[in-house]
Amino acid sequence: MNKKNIRFASASVDFYFGTSFGTLKQIVDPSRTILITDQNVWDLHQKRFRGWKTIVVPPGEASKVQATVDTVINQLIQMAADRTYSLVGVGGGVVTDLTGYIASVYMRGIPFGFVPTTVLALVDASIGGKNGIDVGAYKNMVGVIRQPRFILQDIIFLNTLPQKEWANGFAEIIKHAAIANASVFRYLEEHGPAYFQKHKKEACALIQKNALLKAAIVQKDEEERSLRKLLNFGHTLGHAIENAYGLSHGEAISIGMAKAADISSQLTGFKGSSRLKELLQRYHLPVSHSFNTDAVIRILSADKKKDGNAINYILLEKIGKAVIRPIPIVDFQKYLS
Numbered sequence: 001m002n003k004k005n006i007r008f009a010s011a012s013v014d015f016y017f018g019t020s021f022g023t024l025k026q027i028v029d030p031s032r033t034i035l036i037t038d039q040n041v042w043d044l045h046q047k048r049f050r051g052w053k054t055i056v057v058p059p060g061e062a063s064k065v066q067a068t069v070d071t072v073i074n075q076l077i078q079m080a081a082d083r084t085y086s087l088v089g090v091g092g093g094v095v096t097d098l099t100g101y102i103a104s105v106y107m108r109g110i111p112f113g114f115v116p117t118t119v120l121a122l123v124d125a126s127i128g129g130k131n132g133i134d135v136g137a138y139k140n141m142v143g144v145i146r147q148p149r150f151i152l153q154d155i156i157f158l159n160t161l162p163q164k165e166w167a168n169g170f171a172e173i174i175k176h177a178a179i180a181n182a183s184v185f186r187y188l189e190e191h192g193p194a195y196f197q198k199h200k201k202e203a204c205a206l207i208q209k210n211a212l213l214k215a216a217i218v219q220k221d222e223e224e225r226s227l228r229k230l231l232n233f234g235h236t237l238g239h240a241i242e243n244a245y246g247l248s249h250g251e252a253i254s255i256g257m258a259k260a261a262d263i264s265s266q267l268t269g270f271k272g273s274s275r276l277k278e279l280l281q282r283y284h285l286p287v288s289h290s291f292n293t294d295a296v297i298r299i300l301s302a303d304k305k306k307d308g309n310a311i312n313y314i315l316l317e318k319i320g321k322a323v324i325r326p327i328p329i330v331d332f333q334k335y336l337s
């Protein structure tokens with residue numbers, strides 16, 4: 001077990017890297033803990049849930065909505081879960097977002113932890129305390145910032161992860177490298193996705209490095225007043241097209257990053273746009289999509305990152321260095337077309 005306690009402004013979180021799922025019994029009391037997972041993870045890993053009270057939700061982004069929250073809360077009431085209980089989300093980002101949100105509002109807040117089972121959730125969604133749900137095409141429109149007590153990483157779950165979900169996870173890994181770590185970017189260029197799928201030790205090290213990279217940014221700015229905004233690279237456009245076009249989160253932010261790189265070329269003199277797009281494509285991610293500009297602008301106008309009539313947009317100056325620039329919403333029309 002490789003345990004590391006990381007202190008954020010609001011709370012400290014125990015990270016259990018490379019730790020067997022079986023250890024969960026030592027971290028929380030099984031008699032007062034309810035696991036939340038989705039149908040796919042349940043079907044593939046049912047035996048691991050033996051001995052745990054478990055709530056299973058339908059898989060996919062469509063579940064990250066208030067209706068699922070209501071259903072789970074009704075089940076918690078039926079199971080007589082009181083404030084001495086903990087919730088543990090075992091799944092991808094949909095399950096960790098849902099679990100963190102439900103635990104934050106159920107009985108005005110009960111403790112929770114995460115066992116992320118996708119690459120995306122391991123390196124990103126489970127870390128940082130943002131837990132929220134969607135409202136129609138508006139991603140993460142309702143939510144809280146509240147830290148989990150712990151995050152347990154056991155990459156055994158990745159043995160069943162479909163190819164497409166590896167690509168989705170690499171979108172966030174490439175994002176981290178593009179905004180904050182040029183040497184990880186080069187390392188990703190040296191090896192392709194097949195290398196990390198085959199070499200689990202290297203995949204585990206890359207995941208841990210990325211998780212710590214995100215945690216370090218959140219440590220400096222938990223409330224997203226400045227530095228944490230850089231993690232939204234690719235997310236402004238990405239979120240605006242994700243639900244509207246039924247894209248996965250990784251696909252949507254990959255397209256968003258490619259567009260932001262092109263805009264960076266015009267606004268910051270960024271020279272690495274082709275290099276970034278090549279890396280995204282190498283990791284089986286899309287770099288363009290046709291969309292209705294007016295509809296996207298409408299969604300952007302309700303974006304949480306909006307500041308007056310401008311969007312705080314994340315641009316690259318060079319690989320490994322991102323900056324925040326306000327871009328008037330009216331100018332977006334020009335950049336998006």
Ligand SMILES: NC(=O)c1ccc[n+]([C@@H]2O[C@H](COP(=O)([O-])OP(=O)(O)OC[C@H]3O[C@@H](n4cnc5c(N)ncnc54)[C@H](O)[C@@H]3O)[C@@H](O)[C@H]2O)c1
Binds near residue numbers: 060092118128130132
């Ligand atoms: N809170 C945050 O800071 C944050 C950051 C990034 C992304 N997110 C959110 O995370 C979500 C995306 O996360 P995701 O890509 O993990 O999506 P997901 O939870 O939908 O998982 C993707 C798919 O993989 C399946 N799956 C999960 N683990 C598996 C396993 N081990 N084996 C086989 N199948 C498995 C799921 O059932 C699902 O079909 C989005 O809703 C996004 O908004 C949140």
